[in-house]
Amino acid sequence: xxxxxxxxxxxxxxxxxxxxxxxxxFFLEVGWRHVVGVLAVVYAAFPxxxxxxxxxxSRGTLTGSNRxxxxxxxxxFAALQDTYFxxxxxxxxxxxxxxxxGTVIMGAAAAYAFSRFRFSGRRVGLTALLVIQMFPQMxxxxxxxxxxLGLGNVVPALGLNSKLALILVYLGGALGVNTFLMYxxxxxxxxxxxxxxxxDGASHSQIFWTIILRLVAPILAVVGLLSFISTFGEFIIAxxxxxxxxxxxxxxxxxxxxxxLLEARWGLFAAGAVIAAVPVVLLFLFLxxxxxxxxxxxxxxx
Amino acid sequence: xxxxxxxxxxxxxxxAPPSEPTGRRGRxxxxxxHARNVTRGFVLKLALMALVNxxxxxxxxxAWAEDSYGILWAMVALLFAANYVYFSRRAIAMKYILPxxxxxxxxxxxxxxxxxxxxxxxxxxxxxxxxxxxxxxxLVQNERRVEGSDAYPLTVVQQxxxxxxxxxxxxxxxxxxxxxxxxxxxxxxxxGSQILEVPGFEVLxxxxxxxxxxxxxxxxxxxxxxxxxGSIRTQDARNGFAYTSVLEYDEAADTMVDTTDGTVxxxxxxxxxxxxxxxxxxxxxxxxxxxxxxxxxxxxxxxxLPFVKILAWTIAFAALSVxxxxxxxxxxxxxxxxxxxxxxxxxxxxxxxxxxxPGFLSALLWSGLLNRRFGFINDVLLGGAEIGWLTDPWLAKxxxxxxxxxxxxxxxxxxxxxxxxxxxxxxxxxxxxDGAGRFRTWxxxxxxxxxxxxxxxxxxxFAFNFNNFTLVYMLTQGGPxxxxxxxxxxxxxxxxxxxxxxxxxxxxxxKNYGLASALSIVIFLIVGTISAIAFRxxxxxxxx
Numbered sequence: 001x002x003x004x005x006x007x008x009x010x011x012x013x014x015x016x017x018x019x020x021x022x023x024x025x026f027f028l029e030v031g032w033r034h035v036v037g038v039l040a041v042v043y044a045a046f047p048x049x050x051x052x053x054x055x056x057x058s059r060g061t062l063t064g065s066n067r068x069x070x071x072x073x074x075x076x077f078a079a080l081q082d083t084y085f086x087x088x089x090x091x092x093x094x095x096x097x098x099x100x101x102g103t104v105i106m107g108a109a110a111a112y113a114f115s116r117f118r119f120s121g122r123r124v125g126l127t128a129l130l131v132i133q134m135f136p137q138m139x140x141x142x143x144x145x146x147x148x149l150g151l152g153n154v155v156p157a158l159g160l161n162s163k164l165a166l167i168l169v170y171l172g173g174a175l176g177v178n179t180f181l182m183y184x185x186x187x188x189x190x191x192x193x194x195x196x197x198x199x200d201g202a203s204h205s206q207i208f209w210t211i212i213l214r215l216v217a218p219i220l221a222v223v224g225l226l227s228f229i230s231t232f233g234e235f236i237i238a239x240x241x242x243x244x245x246x247x248x249x250x251x252x253x254x255x256x257x258x259x260x261l262l263e264a265r266w267g268l269f270a271a272g273a274v275i276a277a278v279p280v281v282l283l284f285l286f287l288x289x290x291x292x293x294x295x296x297x298x299x300x301x302x
Numbered sequence: 303x304x305x306x307x308x309x310x311x312x313x314x315x316x317x318a319p320p321s322e323p324t325g326r327r328g329r330x331x332x333x334x335x336h337a338r339n340v341t342r343g344f345v346l347k348l349a350l351m352a353l354v355n356x357x358x359x360x361x362x363x364x365a366w367a368e369d370s371y372g373i374l375w376a377m378v379a380l381l382f383a384a385n386y387v388y389f390s391r392r393a394i395a396m397k398y399i400l401p402x403x404x405x406x407x408x409x410x411x412x413x414x415x416x417x418x419x420x421x422x423x424x425x426x427x428x429x430x431x432x433x434x435x436x437x438x439x440x441l442v443q444n445e446r447r448v449e450g451s452d453a454y455p456l457t458v459v460q461q462x463x464x465x466x467x468x469x470x471x472x473x474x475x476x477x478x479x480x481x482x483x484x485x486x487x488x489x490x491x492x493x494g495s496q497i498l499e500v501p502g503f504e505v506l507x508x509x510x511x512x513x514x515x516x517x518x519x520x521x522x523x524x525x526x527x528x529x530x531x532g533s534i535r536t537q538d539a540r541n542g543f544a545y546t547s548v549l550e551y552d553e554a555a556d557t558m559v560d561t562t563d564g565t566v567x568x569x570x571x572x573x574x575x576x577x578x579x580x581x582x583x584x585x586x587x588x589x590x591x592x593x594x595x596x597x598x599x600x601x602x603x604x605x606x607l608p609f610v611k612i613l614a615w616t617i618a619f620a621a622l623s624v625x626x627x628x629x630x631x632x633x634x635x636x637x638x639x640x641x642x643x644x645x646x647x648x649x650x651x652x653x654x655x656x657x658x659x660p661g662f663l664s665a666l667l668w669s670g671l672l673n674r675r676f677g678f679i680n681d682v683l684l685g686g687a688e689i690g691w692l693t694d695p696w697l698a699k700x701x702x703x704x705x706x707x708x709x710x711x712x713x714x715x716x717x718x719x720x721x722x723x724x725x726x727x728x729x730x731x732x733x734x735x736d737g738a739g740r741f742r743t744w745x746x747x748x749x750x751x752x753x754x755x756x757x758x759x760x761x762x763x764f765a766f767n768f769n770n771f772t773l774v775y776m777l778t779q780g781g782p783x784x785x786x787x788x789x790x791x792x793x794x795x796x797x798x799x800x801x802x803x804x805x806x807x808x809x810x811x812x813k814n815y816g817l818a819s820a821l822s823i824v825i826f827l828i829v830g831t832i833s834a835i836a837f838r839x840x841x842x843x844x845x846x
Contacts, residue, residue, distance in 0.1 A: 033637045040634055041652045044712070048655060050678055051667055066681050106402035113398035125399070132410065134833040136769055139798065139825055142805045142818045143416040144409065146425075154364045154373050172409020175402035204394060205343070233660035235772045236798075240807050251662045255776055258666045266670060273663045284658035285651055 054270035061266055076271035085272050087246055088253040091163060092232060092276075095249060098167050100228035103174035104220050110175055111182035112208050116194060129179055137173040138236050144169055145240050161243040169241065170231055178223045185219040186212065222290050229280060250276050351388055355381060380404055414826070421819035422590050427812045429573050429586045436587040437551050440558065440575070441529040442522065443585065445545040454534065455495040456542035458511045458518055459503035465514065467523045467534055468500045469542045477503055483524045484534065511539045549583075558583060595820035605817075608784055608791045609800070615699065616796040620767040623706045624760055630707060631714025632752075639722045650719075657712035665776035668705045672777075695793040698778050702794055705777060706767065713763075721755040722748070761836040765829055771798045797825050 050068065058073035080086065113119075114126055137144075145160070148169075152159015159165060189212060197207050213220065235251045242248050248256070254272055257265040358381040365374035384404075387396045423429075431439075454469040459477060466479030468487070475490035477500050491499035499505060511518055518539050525531040525544070532546030550559045558567040558575045567575035567583055574586035599609050634653065638646050656664060671678045672691040680687050691701045725748060733743040774780060780795035780803060790803045790811045803811060805818030 030640065030642045033640060033643045036634070036637045037643075037649045041649065043708070044653050044656050047664070047667055047671060047708070048659070050671065054670075061676075066676070066678050106405070109398040110402045113395040117395035117398075119395040122395070131830075132406070134765065134830060135414065135826060136765075137410050137413075138771065139769065139801075139822050139829075140410075140413040140417045142801070142807065142815050142822060143413040143420060145805075145807055146420065146815065147409075147413055147416060150370060151373065154368050154370050155361055168405065169409050171402075172405040172413075175406045176410055179402070205397075208398070229660065233662050233772065235662055235775070236802065251660075251772075254666060255662065258669060258776075259779070269666065269670075273667060277659045277663050280660055281655065281658040284654070288651070288654070 051270050051273055054267060055274045057267055057270075059267065076267040077275075079268055080271055080275075083268065084245055084248065084253060085268075085275075088248050088250045089276070091242075091247060092249040092251075095163055095167055095170070096228045096231040099170040099174075099231045100224045102167070102171045103177070103227040104224040106171065106174050107177075107179045107182050107223060108186075108213065108216070108220060109208070110179050111186045112212060114179075114183050115186035116191070116204075116212075126180075126183070129176065132176040133180060135176075137169070137176070138234075141237055141240050144237060148241060160241055161247055163242070163247055166238060166241045169237060170234070174227070178226070182216070182219055182223060185216055189215045218290055221287070225283065225287060225290075229284070232280060347388065351385065354384055358384075376408070417819045417822050417826075420815050421595055421823045422592060423588050423816050424573055424586075424591045424594070425588050425816045425819075426814040427806070428584065429588050429816075431587060433569070433573075433587040436573075436585045437558075438529045439585045440549055440583055441547040441551065442533075444549045445522070445532060445535075445547050447535075448532070448544045448546050451544045453541035453543055455497065456534070456536050456540060457497040457500070458506045458536075458539050459500055460506055460510075461503050465506075465517055465521055466503060467521065467536065467542055468497050468503060468505070469534055470495060470497055475500060478523045480521060480523060483526050515539075591816070595817045596824075598817055599820055599824065604789050608789065608795075609821075611784075611793075612791065612795050612797060612800050615794070616768060619699075619702065619706075619796060620764050620770075622703055623710060623767040623770075624764050626703060626707045627710035627714045627763070628718070628756075628760060630711040631716075632718040634711070634715045635718035635722055639719065650715075653715055654712040656708050657710075657716075661709060662772050662776055664709055665705065665773045668701075668708070669777050672701055672705075692778050693782050695782055698782060698794045702774065702777060706770070706773060709773070710763070710767075717756050717759055718752070721752050724755060725751050757836075757839075761833065764836075765833060768796070768829060768832075769798045769825070770796070771802065774799050775802070797821065797828075801825070 053068040055076055056069065056072045056074070058071050058075045114122060148158070148160050148162075148165050151165070152162075156162075157164055158168065193211060193215070194207050197211055202211070233251055234249075235255065238249045239252045239255075242252060245253070245256075250272070254269055254276070257269045257272070358377055361377045362374055362381075365371070365377065384400060387393045387400050454471060456470075457468045459466045459468045461479055461482075464479040464481060466477060466482070467484075468475055468477035468490070469484070470492060475487050475492060475497055476484040477487045477490075478484035487500050487502065489501050490497060497505070519535075519537055522533045522535055522545070524533045530547065530551070532544055534542040535545050536542045548560060548562050550561055551557075552559060556569045558569075559565070560567070565577050565581070567577045567581075570576050571589065572586075572591060573589035575583040599605050637643075638649060643649075669692065672680075674680065674688055674690050674693055677691070679691065680689055690697055692698050729747055729751075730743060733747050738746065774794060774796050778792070778794045780790075780792040780799045782794075783790070783792045791800055795803065801818045801821045802808070804814055804821060806813035
């Protein structure tokens with residue numbers, strides 16, 4: 001830790017001078033923290049251990065999963081082959097990836113405009129974005145459903161049960177969610193850089209694509225990832241829009257397994273959950289520092 | 303995963319490769335008229351705009367064909383805006399805002415406005431469409447075979463995927479499908495009273511007809527575009543009978559008349575046909591009903607009590623979720639905020655696992671763990687106790703809070719750690735020099751600073767949990783059900799899941815878009831008010 005903080009202890013310790021504490025004193029000062037830590041880790045991790053065990057259990061039922069690692073096999077993973085699971089996975093990845101990229105590009109472009117240009121309506125626009133941010137899009141899912149009902153009559157590809165329509169709906173939420181966060185980050189890039197480039201003859205679009213976007217790369221990664229992750233787990237709009245089983249996303253599909261036939265499909269669900277969660281978790285842990293930075297700055301993860 | 307944007311190590315690593323300057327609509331080139339610029343960027347912009355215009359014009363034409371003028375004009379407006387913005391030299395800022403703004407306008411701002419409009423209508427089952435559509439549907443639904451009418455020799459035909467009939471009317475063969483009214487067909491091959499070939503249609507054999515018996519007997523081929531002319535139907539796939547509606551619509555008087563018993567149904571202002579003795583026809587149309595939906599939510603016996611309970615629980619759930627997760631997260635942050643504790647990085651990585659897992663998976667996983675008979679908690683940890691964690695009204699609420707605690711404490715842990723570490727050490731030292739004890743320092747220095755730093759995030763967390771549909775729906779589906787309600791609502795429903803159940807979009811309850819939208823508006827108002835007050839409050843905190 002870089003900053004010296006002795007908040008909880010009250011007893012200032014020189015960071016370099018490691019005095020060894022022993023016995024009772026060690027426990028009172030530091031040791032109990034490890035006890036709390038271990039308990040907390042057990043609390044945080046036991047459902048995760050359980051789901052791994054259930055995924056590997058060859059019985060595939062909820063009861064059968066209760067004896068942890070009693071029988072280990074890959075039957076559940078193999079059985080996913082006979083379901084729509086891989087369709088759902090592909091759908092989810094495609095939808096979340098396109099939404100993530102679209103969100104980053106559109107949000108960054110808007111943040112650039114608000115940060116670098118002075119135009120009439122700028123203040124109103126920024127305030128409006130702050131206000132819109134308070135109202136999650138999913139609150140209007142009934143109207144979204146009805147809108148797509150009407151759109152589908154005109155252009156079937158944009159109607160209900162269309163993945164493209166779902167992506168468009170998600171992109172509708174793009175500007176409202178994290179533009180403000182990006183705007184703040186864009187403001188930290190000195191304007192002198194733009195001006196220097198402008199004097200060298202760069203157009204505003206060149207400045208945007210080749211200079212600014214690189215300087216704000218960390219925030220782009222954060223916003224893109226958070227958008228990806230929240231789209232990955234979005235349920236209500238996906239459930240309302242996607243109707244045929246083949247088009248479902250993982251959230252809709254796995255919910256179906258658990259709610260319909262809890263007993264019978266438990267092993268399948270556990271295996272699917274492991275496959276679905278592992279990449280997201282790894283991504284999260286790997287980019288922890290950046291995501292956490294974004295979260296504490298006010299970004300949203302669904 | 304996909305879109306691996308790896309360049310996190312260096313702030314200047316490339317995210318958007320310059321060699322691929324696409325964007326959504328080529329912004330490579332502005333109105334700048336440097337000749338050297340009229341190369342790749344300009345061509346790209348032209349190509350993208352051509353594509354956008356082509357798609358737009360397609361939508362406009364399709365909307366024209368379907369008489370959807372709302373979509374038509376919206377699309378025309380968007381196209382004009384796009385072309386103006388990208389080909390004008392003046393609206394530079396707009397070039398960057400428009401793509402996001404267009405989506406925002408349609409899929410967020412418009413839908414909110416649309417929600418507000420639907421909230422004041424009776425849109426839903428029985429009131430799905432316009433009056434014109436309702437009249438047609440009524441005429442079609444109430445068709446009876448014309449008494450004593452002759453049978454027409456009939457053959458089942460197919461056009462594309464659509465089944466249809468060909469009938470022999472005297473010497474003329476007429477053919478049509480459910481969508482296409484009967485029309486005379488030239489050059490049909492007829493032998494006796496059997497139709498053998500119909501140009502433009504495929505005649506189905508006996509086996510094919512038997513295979514689709516149910517579809518064939520349910521098929522209705524209209525005689526003409528006017529539903530009052532009736533239709534042809536068949537029971538045996540050989541003989542077709544003329545059906546006409548027993549209802550007659552009198553346009554001048556705006557009434558429906560039942561020709562069998564002479565009952566007159568008058569059109570009413572609430573979008574139905576009602577007879578003088580109070581009977582109504584089952585298809586109505588969409589009308590503006592004013593504040594009726596709001597009145598229903600607050601005072602109708604079926605909804606009012608559940609609504610109040612659900613509202614109270616929603617607020618309690620959101621508030622308690624924030625408080626519990628924050629307290630646990632803060633506690634852990636304090637525990638680990640000591641440089642002498644080794645392995646803090648490992649602890650941290652393990653502790654944020656619940657947060658890293660997609661929320662819907664956790665909720666589903668916990669619904670299994672908490673299962674009454676077979677769940678791990680009851681079966682193993684509690685030695686076979688059958689505790690209804692998700693089926694008892696109070697325990698289900700407790701379970702929701704417990705699962706949300708598991709889901710949410712890592713986030714609070716992270717932000718509390720960040721906030722604690724951001725408190726300058728000299729402040730604490732100054733407090734110590736002034737003679738403040740541990741507790742006093744904590745209460746008067748650390749806590750206020752902590753709340754200033756995390757306040758807005760706590761409010762955001764409250765707003766998020768206020769609408770935490772995924773968790774509630776996946777864990778309990780709002781259940782256990784209220785005993786006293788005829789509506790599909792339960793003890794753990796929050797407002798947003800109530801909207802979902804009432805709307806009937808999943809087909810488990812009659813659709814009532816009007817009431818659902820009215821409830822959405824209520825949520826909008828509550829969330830908006832809370833956010834506004836709270837943000838004002840935190841700004842005050844910052845000023846201190």
